[in-house]
Structures are given as structure tokens and as C-alpha cells.
Amino acid sequence: MVQSQAAVHFGEGTKLQIEVVEVADPGRGNVLVRMGASGVCGSDRHVLDGDWEMPSPTVLGHEGAGTVEAVGDGVTDVEPGDHVILSWFYPCRRCTACLSGKAYVCTGSRSEECVLPDGTTPLTLDGKPAFAYLAVGTMSEYTVVPESAAIRIPKEVPFDVASLIGCSIATGVGTVVNDAAVEPGTSAVVVGAGGVGLSIIMGLKLVGANPIIAVDLNEEKLAFARELGATHTIVPDDDLAAQVAAITEGGAAYAFEAIGRVETIESLPGLLAPGGSAVVVGLPPVDAPVSFDALELAESGKKIIGSNYGSTVPGRDFPKLASLYLAGALPVDKLISHRISLPEVNEAFDAMRRGERARSVIVF
Template identity: 75%
Template structure:
């Protein structure tokens, strides 16, 4: 039975402040093709911070959060993939399943999704506050006790996967793993350097370790993060500096086969081509602010046969990749739980963002009762 509208506590961004306000708002029941989910956990991700700090513009007021996992509470008419009681991971880029990209197996570049508009497929949202429409971030809005998402955004996974782990699979793990496996197609024995060892960077290192890359070089300013990188499989750790390219070449012999940028800073993106060998591939995983052009020596790139590619969501196909990643976690091959440094309540979310801005913590995850 589809429930009546209910109240939900949510972290709301008014579009101007860098802090979130915890409000009790209203959420409508699921309509045709949509799913009501009771959240078990929500990641606190750097992409959320980009919005709060004004780097990216969104419709507002916005219910933040896009890394979520929980239990299906109810489904709308026509939903067949999930049922009440299923444990699901939420995808922040729901596919339309109809466009040419989706039909060719490339749903990560779907042209029919309204996810980036923070809208359901019919152009509505299920959240409101005193009659004012609220926009769930990337059509997820996981920093809320409840959310309504399209059926294609709710991917069933084994109930044995804890919600805090499952929430990270929905973004940072899928992004890091996918950049290695789907985009770069790294093979065993190939060398890689990872610039930035936050949650996504560590996910990249985990995936590189899983596929047998060697050596794996981690680059960061933080001693704590570099120590974490070693624990996840980095064979070498370096701090950035003018001689970074020389140090990478000293370790690898000719430069790395692959370089991954997991911060989204113009300066580090510009440094990537100098870290890879001739014929190597540099992968942009971190997302910079809007309107942030990057300067690249195109002639040098072409003459050495190097590639520079963008990786959005690790070219993830959620229905394929989320269950696969969940099974890898359950098999002990992806220690996602070790990424979580802080499990917090919804009311502590602003403190978590402040810590992120200071470069502290690996990953904070909101755990709902």
C-alpha cells in the first residue's frame, strides 16, 4: 500500500550559505515509476561541498546528499525491479533506459536523465517545505530520512552489505573503481600514480591494488592520508613539489603508465601529462569548479602519444557495477569499511564539511537510526 505524505528530517541548502539547515519537511508518496526509500546512511562527499562553497550552481533550496543507501519502503505503479523491504544503493545519475547511449550500454552518458536538474523524470520533486518545492541533489537528496527516486536509481544489493558501506559504493567507490577498470582498463603489472588520496583517491588505490597494478604511487600533502594510502595498497608515497615528475620517473623508470587526478584542482590537472610515460594515459577523476579552464601543452601531448581522458562516475553502469562491487566487498577484496573515519548523525553534518575543508578525515558517513 502506498503511504500518505509524511515528514522527513533533511539537510537543506538555501543556495547562499555554506552551512546546511536541518529542517523537517514533507515528502510525497512515490508516483508511477518511482520508489520511496528510507535512508540507512549517506556519505558526505566533496561534490556536496562544491555546491555549498559556490563552485557549482544548482536549483535551490536543495536537499543535499547523493551517496545513499537504504530500504525500499514503498513503490509506485509500474515498478518491477525492486519491492518493499529490498536493500538498495542509490545512483546519482539515473538512466532513462531509452536514449541511444542507454541502449548501447553507456548509461553513464545518458541524454534523457534529469538527474543534473535535480528532478524526477516527470519534472517534479517529491520534497517540499511549507508549499515551497525542494530539489534533491542530483535527484537523490540522501541527507534526508526519506527520499523518492526513479526506479532506475535504486539498485538492489545483498542485505548483508552495511548501509554505511553501501552508501559509498553509490559514488566514491564506483567512481574510483570505474576510473581504473572501465575508463583506464589498467592491467596487472602496469604502473600508476594517484594524485589526491581522499575518499575517491583511496578508492582508486583499492581498485589498482585489486587489478594488480605495480608500482602504485600516492601523492598528497597529508601524512595521515599517505599512511592510509599505503594501507590500501600504495607501494610508494610522495608529496607534491617541483620535482614530482622526476621522482615518479625515478620510481617507474620512464614515467607512470597511468596518472589519476582525484582532487579537481587546475594545478594538479595540468601536472598530469608530465607524470606519465610516452603512450601513457592521464585520467581526470576529480571535478573542478565550473568555468575553470586548464592549460595543456597539446603539441607535447600529441608528439608523445599521451592521452588525457575525463572520467565521469567511472563510466559506471549502476545495475551492473553496484552488485559487483557489493560482492567484492563481501568477499573481502574491497575493504570499503576501512575508508570510513567518522560515523555521524544528520545534525553533525556541518562539522563534517568543516573537517573536509581543513583536509581532515578520510570519509564521514551519516548513519540514520
């Protein structure tokens, strides 16, 4: 058992408390990781702001990387000293989806319950069980995760960069490559240029989309978007569809939403040319249905695609994304606007709520 400083959400209020939690030794099939870095993602903010139901108390954070400290019985994928990126949706490796190579729709994972495969949690706080968000809880000096959630990467990748590969980059690049399969020379618009939207822009640049249009309310974000590959940037007015149509000769081939707002998700089909595809990446609060004009959708042959984790298969995709970073093709480091200590995490969430900061990364 190790003691670990961690950022804990007690289920109410929008602030995290810095507490010392106890982290159990890794049991059979699990891995103890000493965290190197954890990103601060919009999904953590949803939990803090009460948008989704979660068990509590919960150590937040799901975008992280670190060093394997110890492994439980039966673990063969990694060994102490390995550098790993954590997956926030650990695959069971047994269900039909996993066996078909679709870990991102695994039906056997218990990550969304914030527990290990056997239903237990490795964390305690003041002698009572505590949960790790999505069974990783990366805003903690130490964590215990299932073997399938710890993916080895080359040691040359710095932890701050590696942490972002664990969510925003995997999701953003994955949704371009896996969900939308964007072809070179086709047009794309990204609504919301936070950590995830900027990662989508990096993915679009990687595959040669053109033009690449970034939409955000915040000019600072649009400057990041231009640096990472956006050819055009827009602060939306009342008629975003017309603004996009003016750049794309009538509508984009692909439109991505990376905010999680009902209105902007509903705006996606209107941004598309006939035959285009809309991809829902941003996650709205629970019980917030959206509506579309189904007749227009059908008659114009448009598609709406949902994206979980950019259809990432962690064991396949994390090493690939890490090597694209090392090759200079994916400038993940440019996404890091702020490196912070764990106690500064509440300021990072406040800035995120104001639409500021490309990505804050907690460095341990």
C-alpha cells in the same frame, strides 16, 4: 507523504541547515527509500562552496543506501524491504547511450536538474518546492527516486559500506576498470587521496597495478593510502613529475587526478611515461578551463580521459562491487574514518576543507 529530517542548502553560505521536509508518496515509476547511510563526498562540498550552479533549496547528498519503503505504480525492479544503493545519475533507459550500455553518458536523465523524469520534485519545505541533489538527496531520512536509481543489493552489505559504493567506490574502482582498463603490473599515480582517490587506489590494488603511488598534502591520508594498497606515498614538492619519475623509471603508465584543482589536472601529462593515460576524475569549479602542451601530448602519444562516475552502469556494477566487498577483495569499510549523525554534517565538511578524514558517513 512522510516528514523527514534533512540537511538543506539554501543556495548561499557554506553551512547546511537541518530542516524537516515533506516527502511525497512515490508516484508512477518512483520508489520511496528510508535512508540507512549517506557518505559526505567532495561533490557535495563543491555545491556548498558555490563552485557549481544548483537549484535551491536543495537537500544535499548523493552517495547513499537504504531500504525500499514503498513503490509507485509500474515499479517492477524492487519491492518494499529491499536494500538498495542509489545512483546519482539515473539512466533514462531509452536514449542511444542507455541502449548501448553506456548509462554513464545518458542524454535523457534529468538528475543534473535535480528532478524526477517528469520534471517534478517530490520534496517540499514550508509548502514550497525543494530539490534533491542529483535527484537523490541522500542526506535525508527519506527520499523518492526513479526506479532506475535504486539498485538492489544483498542485505549482508552494511548500509555505511553500501553508501560509499554509490559514489566514491563506483567512481574510483570504475575509473580504473572501465575508463583506464589498467593492466596488472603497470604503474599508476593518484593525485589526491580523499574518498575518491583512496577508492582509485583500492581499484588499482584489485587489478594488480604496480607500483601504486599516492600523492596528497596530508600525511593522515597517505597512511590510509598505504593501508588500502599504495606501494609508495608522496607529499608533493615543487617537482612532482621528478618525484614520480624516480619511482617509475621515467613516468607512470596511468595518472589519475582526484581533487578537482586546475593546477593538479594540468600536471597530469607530465607525470606520464610516453604512451601513458591521464584520467580526470576530480571536478573543478564551473568555467575553470585547463591547458596542456598539445605538441608534447601528441608527440609522446599520451591520452587524456574524462571520467563521469567511473563509467559506471549502476545495475551492472553496484551488485558486482557489493559482492567484491563481501568476498573480501574490496575493503570498503576501511575507507570509513568517521560515522556521524545528520546534525554533525557541517563539521564533516569543515574537516574535508582542511584535507582531513578519509570519508565521513552519516548513519541514520
